[in-house]
Amino acid sequence: MNVELQKKLKNDYPEIFKYLYLEEDDIPNDFDDRMGLPIELFGIECDNGWFTLIDTLCNTIKNICQKSDTPKVHQIKEKYGGMRFYIGSMSKDTYKQIHGAIMLAENMSYKICEKCGTTNNVKLDESGWIRTLCEDCRNE
Numbered sequence: 001m002n003v004e005l006q007k008k009l010k011n012d013y014p015e016i017f018k019y020l021y022l023e024e025d026d027i028p029n030d031f032d033d034r035m036g037l038p039i040e041l042f043g044i045e046c047d048n049g050w051f052t053l054i055d056t057l058c059n060t061i062k063n064i065c066q067k068s069d070t071p072k073v074h075q076i077k078e079k080y081g082g083m084r085f086y087i088g089s090m091s092k093d094t095y096k097q098i099h100g101a102i103m104l105a106e107n108m109s110y111k112i113c114e115k116c117g118t119t120n121n122v123k124l125d126e127s128g129w130i131r132t133l134c135e136d137c138r139n140e
């Protein structure tokens with residue numbers, strides 16, 4: 001995902017994206033001494049078309065967590081054509097709701113072009129790298 005969109009997510013959901021470092025100043029001092037989380041090392045590992053999906057999911061998580069700890073993203077990536085969203089620990093009361101929301105978003109990702117975000121003529125492109133793309137992006 002491009003830096004501009006990642007900055008928007010970090011700005012709107014600073015708690016959820018605590019480990020997403022886009023500026024030199026974000027990087028914690030102990031970072032060199034430990035293994036980084038995927039989000040710390042690679043940022044958000046999917047294309048721009050899933051921005052709205054991730055934005056909506058984070059907004060839902062934020063609303064669920066109004067009275068409890070907000071979980072932090074450890075990794076967001078594309079795998080076998082679908083969005084995968086991994087987070088750290090969360091409180092017992094919000095666990096089921098958050099997992100339900102993540103499941104819905106992950107399922108929705110198969111209906112949204114990863115590149116441009118359209119839902120028109122989207123399917124799994126299994127020629128080579130398996131991705132969820134619309135007809136136009138498939139033919140590019």
Ligand SMILES: [Zn+2]
Pocket residue numbers: 113114115116117118133134135136137138
């Ligand atoms: Zn597309």
